[in-house]
Amino acid sequence: AIVYxxxxxxxxxxxxxxxxxxxxxxxxSVTGYDDTEIAAHLQPSLTTVTTDVVAWGRAAAxxxxxxxxxxxxxxxxxxxxxLVVRASTGxxxxxx
Numbered sequence: 001a002i003v004y005x006x007x008x009x010x011x012x013x014x015x016x017x018x019x020x021x022x023x024x025x026x027x028x029s030v031t032g033y034d035d036t037e038i039a040a041h042l043q044p045s046l047t048t049v050t051t052d053v054v055a056w057g058r059a060a061a062x063x064x065x066x067x068x069x070x071x072x073x074x075x076x077x078x079x080x081x082x083l084v085v086r087a088s089t090g091x092x093x094x095x096x
Contacts, residue, residue, distance in 0.1 A: 001089070007032035007039050007048055014046065014088060025090030035084055044087035051081045 004010035010032030014024060022028050024044055032039060035050035055078055063073045 001029040001031065001092075003031045003033075005033060007034040007036040007046060010046055010048070010088075011038070011042065014042065014044075024088055027093055029089040031089060039084075040086065042088075047086045047089040048084050049081050050084050052079050055079060 002010075002013055004013060010030055014030045017024050017028055017030065024030055030046065032046050032048040035048045039046040039048050059076045059078055063076070066073050
């Protein structure tokens, strides 16, 4: 399996694997991160991790402004990331 840092890298890796005749997910599982809109429409569709990007961005901006103002950063309570399982992942192949 290959876990990429973002969906764009995962799409490139998925494309290369398929072009080289590697069965995805038969021989290789591929996972991205970001849950970009196109991820669900690839062949095979891309397993990915989704987050609330607006909440994460708001929290980052708030913390930055607090630090610039010399204040202690306030606690952050963000929704957890969620795995979106699609067709690009499967069980490890059984080898004799």
